[in-house]
Amino acid sequence: LSDIHRWSGEPAEWLKEYFYLQYTIKTAGKEISLANDTVSTVSDATELINLVIDFIFDYQVPINDGYPLLPRDEAYFQFKCIQKRRCLICGRAADINHIDEVGMGRNRNKLDHTQARLSALCRVHHTEFHQIGYQMFCKKYRLTNLGVKVNAETLKRIGMKGNYRGGN
Incomplete structure (x- = not known):
């Protein structure tokens, strides 16, 4: 929220209070509490966090402190970064980074990107990723798992050309 x-x-x-109200609306009247003695579940808390993440991306809120959210719901946050093409580290405009090596000389427009783990990184963090490697990058930014698979519909919507067999 900061x-x-x-x-x-x-x-x-x-x-x-705003996000608690949004949660109550989305869940048709269910209330949530994050207090220690709550009856709310981890799934309830995850849903609340997803509402906050959606808000951040829908309104293009700069996410200077975004990546500390990752251990709570890392895959969803990374998916939203890809979907909105925002760097998962700093929130700036992002390139799509292939975690799984594509290989030199291959035509990326003919790849099935749904089979690769992807991340959204700005040019600075994308370059850093390739310079220091997967393990050091994850350690530096406290990432437990970098990269998610994305369906063909989302990839097409963000303008990633490829050969998407089966339309998934």
Whole structure:
């Protein structure tokens, strides 16, 4: 919420209540609490976090503190970064990075990108990834698993050309 607070100027307590209300609306009246003695489940908390992540991407909120969210729901956050082409480290405009090597000289327009793990990284972080490698990059940015597979529909929507067999 600190990124949204810096972007919007809204008080943190107001933002918390706003997202709790959004959760109640989305779940048809179910309430959530993140207190230690709560009856809310981890799935409930994940749904609330997903609402916050969706808001960040829908309103293009700069995500200076975005990647610390990853251990909570890493795959969803990485998917949203790819979907909106925002760097998962700094939030700037991103390239799509292939975690699984594509190989030199291959025509990327003829690959089935649904079979590869992908991430969204700005040019600076994309270059750094290739310079220091997967393990050091993940360690530096506290990533537990970099890269997710994305369906053909999403890849087509973000303009990634490829040979998508089966349309998945």
